């Protein structure tokens with residue numbers, strides 16, 4: 001619990017606020033009587049051109065270049081700006097919003113020159129492995145896989161990498177990386193260091209303060225928080241990289257929808273409350289699952305005997321609302337998923353509703369057949385436990 005998130009430095013509110021207040025206040029319009037409290041939802045592809053600036057350009061007048069927005073694939077729209085301001089303020093950098101988490105990942109990866117060595121965790125979000133794997137298959141990159149939990153091996157890989165991709169905790173194995181040590185090793189070697197911060201959120205972990213070049217989020221998960229949108233974010237304090245990411249977003253058309261950005265910001269407002277509920281529930285469920293005879297292993301960094309516990313205490317402000325547990329085999333796991341009635345058998349995570357999934361359905365030979373990933377939402381924990389223990393019994 002050593003990481004103190006950076007105090008608010010921009011926006012319209014008072015500076016130096018607790019991040020729990022920042023999620024509520026950041027990215028709001030100026031306080032003007034009669035104007036809305038929230039950044040309004042603006043549905044527009046096209047904006048009126050600045051014809052005065054256009055005419056002035058012919059006589060070379062100063063200020064002839066228009067700074068106004070013209071088209072919403074190229075220029076930030078009011079809705080994304082509010083979300084980007086808020087996330088940037090929370091993580092101490094400038095945020096760039098994308099149409100999904102994977103679009104954000106792709107934009108970071110696309111900044112690399114041909115032939116780059118990408119060091120990827122052996123366990124990380126499967127889409128990242130597939131994206132970089134496809135690029136490697138056509139000769140664009142080289143890939144090296146490393147174990148985030150094995151710090152010596154990870155530092156070794158970092159020393160060779162052009163891009164050190166980190167994810168912590170990892171999806172779905174819940175491994176925790178020593179982020180300060182690995183970020184430092186990557187930066188020393190001249191690598192771009194990216195941390196996928198989706199599981200921790202800006203409230204629990206601050207990748208830039210821990211030494212990363214960029215922090216990446218699937219805002220589809222906890223930031224949005226209601227399983228009703230796709231959106232991604234990259235945060236960095238490197239101005240040249242921000243410009244490259246914005247250009248990439250415009251040219252690839254990887255822009256978020258205005259409604260999605262509006263909903264993601266609305267979701268952010270309750271992030272602290274939702275995380276409180278999810279973390280408290282995850283902690284109780286992790287303990288009870290660990291003691292259940294049908295459960296072989298639980299991975300949750302909040303358990304004091306979990307391999308990631310001490311690292312999480314040292315570098316994060318909490319343990320999060322996701323856990324993984326293992327039952328006998330894939331069939332038992334599928335029966336459990338078919339038996340739950342309060343928890344939803346569904347992919348994705350980070351919503352107000354708890355979701356469970358057998359993760360060996362996804363690519364990744366390292367994932368045990370009976371591994372279930374549980375994202376704990378905001379339901380009453382005793383209802384969740386009654387549901388899970390009944391489903392465990394039904395699964396046999």
Ligand SMILES: *Cc1c(COP(=O)(O)O)cnc(C)c1O
Nearest residue numbers: 100101102125171198218220231
């Ligand atoms: C879901 C997820 C992604 C991909 O995000 P999308 O919004 O689905 O494109 C990336 N990283 C992690 C850790 C995720 O859980």
